[in-house]
Structures are given as C-alpha cells and as structure tokens.
Amino acid sequence: MSKPKYAVIVEYIKDKIAKAEWAIGSQIPSQRELASQFQVNRSTVITALDELMADGLIEGVAGKGTIITNNTWTLMGRHAAVNWNDNVALGIHQASMNMVQEINEAESDPHFIQLSKGELSPDMFPLQTMKSIVRNVSEKLIPFGYEEPQGNRFLRESIADYLSERGVDVSPSSVLVVSGALQALHLISIGLLQQGSTVFLEKPSYVQSLSVFQSAGMTLKPIPMDAEGLRLDMTSPVKQKGKHVLYTNPTFHNPTGTLMPEQRRRELMAVCEKQQLPIIEDDVYRDLWIDAPPPPSLKSNDNYGNVLHLGSLSKTLSPGLRIGWVVGPESVISRLADLKMQSDYGSSTLSQLVAAEWLASGAYDDHLGHVRNDLTIRRRAVLEALETYLGDDAEWEIPRGGFFIWVRLNAAHHTGRLFQKAYARGIILNPGSIYAAPNGQYIRMSYANAGLEELEEGIYQLGQLMKQG
C-alpha cells in the first residue's frame, strides 16, 4: 500500500529540514511549484503544509511566503519522552488546559480586569521598605559564593524564629530554603515519593492544575471537602505503608478559601498518625488572615516528624524574591537539600539575604499589617459587589483570609460559557474546572490583585452577562 500523496510531500519537506538543506528562516517552494513537482492538486499540497504547520516546522509569514521555523532540536522535542503538559492533561480536562493557557496569557495583559490572579496587587508592594532593605543588604555584603546546601544560615535562623512565633519549634537545621513552594513540591515528589504512589489531596485543589505530582508518576486521589476542609470520613484506610502521602492546604485553602478549624486539624493529625500517612502541609497563606489569626498549623502539633511544612514569601511579599521553605525531620530535609543542590546549586544569595533582612528586622510583620488592612477593604468591596450584582445568581462563603472567594453559580449558569463571554469583555476569571471542581458551577474570584474600581466593574459585568443568560 503506497503512502497518501500528501504524506510524500510532508516526508520530503521534513527531510529537507532535517538535513538542513533548507535552512531555518528560508522560504519553501510555492504551492504551485510543489503541486507541479509532485503532480498533485493544490489542495493536496495544502493538506501537507497544514500538517507541517501543526508540527511547528513551517509558518506563513506575511510578505515572506511560507518559511521554515524549525530544526533538529525541535524535531527531537516532538519525540521527547517527558512532556509535563501532557501529564497534566491526563489529570484534568483538556479543555481546561486550553483555558489555563488563555488565563496565563491574559494574566500578563494589563488590559484585562484580573478577577483571577492569586498575587497581591502592585499597589501593596512595599517599595520604600524593599529599597531600603536591598540597600542595607548592599552595605553589609561580604564576598559570597555557593551557600550551604540547606540555604543561608542567617535566613534559616530567621525562618526558625518566624515559625517559632507561629507555634512551630524548629531549629535552623530542620529548614531548607527553596525557590518557592512549587520547587519544594518538585523536590519532594522526586526525592521522597515513589512512582505509583498515591497523593491524597483536597477536591478541589490548586495542585490539580500543576503537573508536579503527576509528572513524577504519582496518582492523585481527591478527597471531598466540607465547610471545615478535608472530610475525614472520606479518607480510606491506607493499606501499603510508605506508598502514600497527603497534600493539604488547610489554611485559607486555594481555591475555596476554606479554613480548617482547630478540632478538625487535631482529628486529621490523629487519622494520619494512625494510618501512617505523611502530610505535606502547604501553609503559604497563613499570614494573610483578615478577621483573626488562624488555628496553629498541623506542623505545630506534629510530634512524630510526620509533617513536611511549606511556607513562602511569594504570596505575602513578592514572588520575584523566589524564596520559600520546607520544614521537617532533619534526615528528610538533608535529603531534599541534596536534591536541591543537584538541580540548581541552591537559591540566590542576594534573595536569601534580602528575605532574611525582611524577617529579622520586623519589617515583614509591619508589612503584613498593611496587607491585612488592604485585604479587609478589598474583601468588603468584593462581597458588596457580589451581593449587589450576583446576589440572585450565585452563592459564596465569606473567606477569613487569603485571596479567594469561591463563588457557586446557580444551576442556570455554566462557568465555561461565562468564562468565554467575560474574556470577550476583557475580564479574566478562573473557572473551578481548573481545580477539578465537581461541576461547571464554580468560579475562584481573587480580591487581591485588581484595583477596587476594577473589581467592582468586573463583578458588575459578570452580573450583566449572567442576566443575559
């Protein structure tokens, strides 16, 4: 059986590219020429070119015809064994992944109203203090090279003090400095978990939209939540020891905003200790409480080294510092530090020194006071706007801290459609499907990023769109 004619043309052009006879940036023969060379209809040539375009090998460029855009590296890439995005796509619905890309692009487009972005507004960036802290660091600078594997000692001491004020007693040798909590999850999944192990996690969950566990060969097992967080009656007894782990975000949960009360925390710890289920506690929103400080972290009640505790300055100060931490038993931390050295030789010294100065000088606590005031105002404005414009069409709980309100649309609406309509109006929102929420009724709404007027305008527009049906 001979190949279809279009495939012969595809093969021919790929070969030219692979052999570098046709260089990158050069123009390929016209459709007419190819049709004549291969004695086929022009439509067959177009089919061939479409396939090459889909492969990313050629591209139509205005005024230049069709040019070659690709090469050996990309030819190689097409076969690559590990494609993290593919792995993500296995975990959540493909359509949501396209949405995630649209959202990512829109999040860096200042023309969009950001009802989505889980990042403090630039208005809240403490510019003057940051400048003076960076200047202080410059004055105290001594020659620096590689840091210790677990991170700069002054920073680790500052983190230990910070944690001790929050009820977690650890020594600096139990702390690993990482470039943000995401890196911590990577190191844990590569260094501690085994392929085929199960990661229990809240449903919905933020990490559902990340590839970190799936790309390391883990299976996700979502556990339903109620108003107090993870439902303990839903955790099935764990059979194989050393095969499973619980990832949880009990404090101002992303995306639902849920705060797990103290009693549930105690019960959770007891269940996990009994089942020997180690816990990864993602605690990056703790400092963003609005009404009252949250109950102590799981780590603060961990007598058996069962909890790896993640914190970060990305949510509260700036993600540009790329400073977070993992706290746990020394033997585990030292293994993670080893992996961190093997992957990037440690985090930036300057960032570590600046982070340490923020924590140790007390400037961080002052800054948190301002952030809390601001978040209080923003939360109130958004709740009022929701009541006014979406009161008939949706319901929600009042979050006690963090960035997010988890809005449930009434049955008549669907977030997929709403997302597209809002997008067309220049409003970006996060549909719950990204977090594997149970149906198409949820929106994660951030009150942290857009300006107050924009927040109100965006919610007004959503209300209008929903009235249209």
Added chain:
Amino acid sequence: MSKPKYAVIVEYIKDKIAKAEWAIGSQIPSQRELASQFQVNRSTVITALDELMADGLIEGVAGKGTIITNNTWTLMGRHAAVNWNDNVALGIHQASMNMVQEINEAESDPHFIQLSKGELSPDMFPLQTMKSIVRNVSEKLIPFGYEEPQGNRFLRESIADYLSERGVDVSPSSVLVVSGALQALHLISIGLLQQGSTVFLEKPSYVQSLSVFQSAGMTLKPIPMDAEGLRLDMTSPVKQKGKHVLYTNPTFHNPTGTLMPEQRRRELMAVCEKQQLPIIEDDVYRDLWIDAPPPPSLKSNDNYGNVLHLGSLSKTLSPGLRIGWVVGPESVISRLADLKMQSDYGSSTLSQLVAAEWLASGAYDDHLGHVRNDLTIRRRAVLEALETYLGDDAEWEIPRGGFFIWVRLNAAHHTGRLFQKAYARGIILNPGSIYAAPNGQYIRMSYANAGLEELEEGIYQLGQLMKQG
C-alpha cells in the same frame, strides 16, 4: 523456613518506629534487654542494630545510648524510585563517589588547602563594585512580581549584547535565563532528550560526575580527546535521528583545560551538521582566557540552530548570583522556558537585575580584566611550583585559560593513594577518576581558589608525598 533471629528483631523495631510508638529521639531498649526479650545472644542483637543503623533508623549517641533518628518520611525515602546518587554511581566508580563526598565536605572546610575547588578565590570577589551595583539596583527598584517566562527583559537584552560582542548574534527572545548552567542541563535533559537517547561527551568530562543526564535516563558515550579537544575520528556515525546529542566544553575544558582551536571547531560543526547531531555547548569558562581570547564559540558559526549554548556568571563573578543562560532557536528556548516555569517559576528578580547591571554597565568587563591579571599570576606560580616539586614525577600542558591544570603522574604513582595521603595532610585534590579519566594517573589542579602561598605549599607537600612513593 523461619526468618533469621536478627531479622525478627529488625522487623520488631521497624514496626515500633513506623507506628510511632517509639518516637524520634527516644532511646531504644538496651542490648541486654533485647537479648533477653528475644532469647538470643547479644551478638544477634548487635547484628540487628547494625542493620537498622545502616538503614539510618537508629544511631548511637554518646551518653544517650541508641536512639531513634528516623520516621515515616525516611522509611518512604528508602523505597524511593529516583535516587539520583544511585544513578550517578552507575556511571562512575563507586569508590570515586565516596571521594566526591569527601571532597565536597573538605571544600567547605577552611582548614584544607584547596587544590581542587573550581571557584574563584574570595580575594577576587569584586566587593566594592558588587555593593555599589546592588545599591544602584535598590534605587531603581519598581514593584516586582513574577518575571516573564524567559527571564527579565533587561537582563536578556544585556546577555544578547554580551554575546554579540563575542560573535554570537541573537535576539533577547532566543535567550532563557536560568539559575546556573546545571539547571540548563536539567531542563534540556527533561524537556528535549528522550529516555534511552545517547549523550556523546568528552572523556574525561565534568558532567560525568553529575547525575543530570543519567537520572533522566540517558546513556553517556565518552569520546576520547587529544590536545585539540574531541577527536572527530572517534565519533561513530549516528544512526537514529532525534535520539542523540553531543555535550561539549570546547573552551578551557573542565577538567583538562584543553582549548579547541578554530579549525577543529569548524570540523566538529561540519560533522555534527552532517550527522544531524545537535550540540550542547558549555561555554562557561570563555571569559577566563589568559594569553589571548579563545576562538569564536561553536554557536557563533551555527547557521542551522543546531547548537544550544550555555553561559553563566558563576565562574567569573559569583556562583551566589545563580544566573546563567541558554541560547538557541526560539521554539526550543520557549519550551525550556515553559519547563523552567513549571519547576521554579523563574529565577530571582533581584539576582537578575544585579546581573543585568553588571553586564550593561561595563563593570563586568572591568572585573574580567582584574580576574585575568590575577589568574595569570596564579597560573605562573603554580606552573613554577609544579616544575620545582613535581617536575620529576609528573607532566602537564599549560592551560590557556580557565581554572585547571590537568596533571599526569608518572607510572610509579597512583592518584587514589596520593589523594588519601594528601587528605591526611589537609590538602584536597581532585583525582581524575571522578571525571572518568582513563586510569589512575591524573589530577585536576585548580589555580583559581587557594592563596598563592597555599598553592605553593600544597604542591610542595604533594612533591614530598610522591618522593615517599
């Protein structure tokens, strides 16, 4: 068939630890008590405890008896599927790995004379300029959050200018900022290469002592070198396209110091283009020339997007900045940027701004002038000392730049023995076996790190040890 008695004791104690009935830090029963409980000899108990110690679960602590040092996380870790060090051990001799650990520890011990460390001496750290650049950055600071996926635009522009001065014409969109060249290798091996593919590389090679390719499932295929670098007659024709890649360090090669001349570079490019073998060019030592600027990089003659080019500020300025770059075809760079975002959300903004300021202000070029002067003096001193104290026992080539002299001991000597004796005298050196050098006759000697007097003292001591035989 029943279990051996010692195994029953091991099982019993592991179970106590796993169930957290015996908490971490607590003392286990005495040997006498265990012997009595299990009705066995004390020697059987000792066998059991030895196994538990080897597993890292218990530890003898002076004055406290035997205590439990471990927990669920570590029990899990013992089974972990990915153990990067194990992977490394497959690649090179196990004995060298222990050496690598000894070296790593000794390198952070200021009491050792560092004939090993591939890092500029703290004497060469440009402290005053670094202080003033960090202060400048503080003054110009604006609120910062996540950077663009490929890195801060100002830094990428500065890198493009820097490369253009070195004959590589690229736009900022072909540059990816990474946290050092090692991270670049990780991203490449995860994102572009496929499991089971072959990485051709120089023998000896620095990456042989890293796990980066092996842990991603690649096979290393070493190619012998001569005085001009990679021997082209030894590269076997590559059969399967898209399966192989060449990693090379043609400029002031680590560990041999070899500089590939222009003609060999042209031939190498021609061979690789013909065989469609993409190249990873590690060019981190380029700026450290002593006698004359090196020939243009492979990348500067790359017409087909065949070369991924790695650079860094770690060798020339400070590894603590954690700033390096990869340059290549835009489609490839954008894929690597995507993976970088998925692994750590980008490099530190402060480090990127400081690096950009170094490059753009001209301070970096001034600094390189000082470094070259200093390296010239150091190289001369070390060559003189070698002539004086090792002239009868070893031979070497004069390196034209970089940090290293590749010293070949005469047949009567063996670096393994020499390493141990030198170590005992407080001198740390890098035996060639770490780099998969062909026999036990080589030492990589760094003239970059120790003080001049220490360098001479260290080489004098080596000479004495070798005279002893």
